[in-house]
Structures are given as C-alpha cells and as structure tokens.
Amino acid sequence: MSANDRQEEIEKRNQSACPTIQSLNEIGEIWRLNILHDLMDEEKRFNELKRSTNARSRTLSNALDSLIENGYVKRRTEEAAPIAVFYSLSEKGRALKPVFDELDDWAADWLDDVPADSV
Amino acid sequence: MSANDRQEEIEKRNQSACPTIQSLNEIGEIWRLNILHDLMDEEKRFNELKRSTNARSRTLSNALDSLIENGYVKRRTEEAAPIAVFYSLSEKGRALKPVFDELDDWAADWLDDVPADSV
DNA sequence: CGGCATCCTTGGAGATACTG
C-alpha cells in the first residue's frame, strides 16, 4: 500500500534527520505554527483560536489533536452550562517561546513596512 | 472561481495577520523549512539539497523557486562543462539564523535521545 | 460552545522519463 510506504518514508526521514528536522515535522505546518504562535502568550479557547487562525473547525481540531498528541499543547475543560474548553502550551510548547521571539524580531526587521525608523 | 477566492482568502490572511504570521506563510512549509535549515551553514547545490532534504527534483525546484521569489535564497550558476548551480541564503535568509539556532537548542533539549551529556 | 460527520474539491507531491 502506498499509504504505508508513505508513512514509512516519513518515519525514515524522521529517524535519519537531525532533531531539528524531526521537530519541524511535528510543528512545521502552517496551522500548527499559527496555533503555537497564538497560544504563546495566553491560554485560548476553541472559538478564539478559530477566529484568530482563520481555520475551519475541523482543520483546527485536527491541528490541535496532533499538537496535543505530541505534547505541545494541553487541553483544559470547564464544566459549565455551555461547556468551555481552553488550550494552552505545555512546558515543551512554552519552551518554544524563544524561537518565536526570534522570529518576531526577524519579522519586525524584514517584513514590517515601517519606512525608516530603526534599521 | 474558487481558485480566486482562495487566493483572496490567503491575501486577506496575510494582510490582517501580524508580520510573524505573514512570514510563516512564506516559509512555514516543511520543504521550505528544510531547505532553509540545510542552507543555514553552507552553500549547496541542487543535488546536495535533493539528497539532504529527501525531496523529489520537482518538489525541490518548486520550493526553491518560492524561496528565491520571496528573497530568502540566492542562486549562483557556474558555467562549467557540467553546469553547476549553487544555492545560498540571501541576507534576509541569513537573518533567520538566530531563529534556527533557538530551534536547534530547543530540539536538543526536548527531542534528543541523548542520555545525559550536556543538559 | 466545541466539536464531529459528510461530501467535495484542489493542489501538492510521488514516480518516471526526458533534455540542454
């Protein structure tokens, strides 16, 4: 089955690659990166993430599942009348903050349309 | 056409989002991230990247095109008998080094199976 | 509110072959 082969390929790639590449396979996808970035500063609930990431519920749900499965994100449920679910970073996820901080810096330097201020 | 709508959606997402999210739309994809990471330390040629990233030539070609288009990567051609093409980071791309350095650190801390050496 | 189930579409990527 090619599906299996595909899996094996990915597995193999994960095995052989350096840790960084491994991690990129876990988080290096647009939705997951968005979510991680959005959760960097604060806990958020499902619909908040849905709005901020602009993802469909199924897409968001899938991305969250994989992030939880790999230990980047934690789910917290509040049993109220309308049930409330909160997502936040695990320690592993929070440890990524310096990475995003650097990325923020970089983006500010290279993407911002700021005419001429810092440089 | 939904293709256009899709484009618009993406445009809109890029507009509204913070610079970091914009940048993630440019580089936040597994092949591109792989390439950037592989080029971080040294100039490489096509087939070297092909091997190190484990990508097909077309996939690699496409990813490189988009990276060049967005100014992360430079192409250099050496007109010899068997033509040689080299890829390296532009200044913009090189500026991402701290990001990958942080990611490397993180990966070493959280993914490496190293028993107990550094820590 | 926080999802899941379903249907459908699209493009990304695999495989293979070919060229300057």
Add this chain to the structure above:
DNA sequence: CAGTATCTCCAAGGATGCCG
C-alpha cells in the same frame, strides 16, 4: 548536473449540517 514535463493519486482543507 540541474532541472522540466506528464500523469496520477491521496490527503488536507473548504462548506455545510448536526449534536451534547
């Protein structure tokens, strides 16, 4: 060596609806 061309296919994601 460094790609381009072609064909195919699958899975990610859009749209919509439903439910505890």
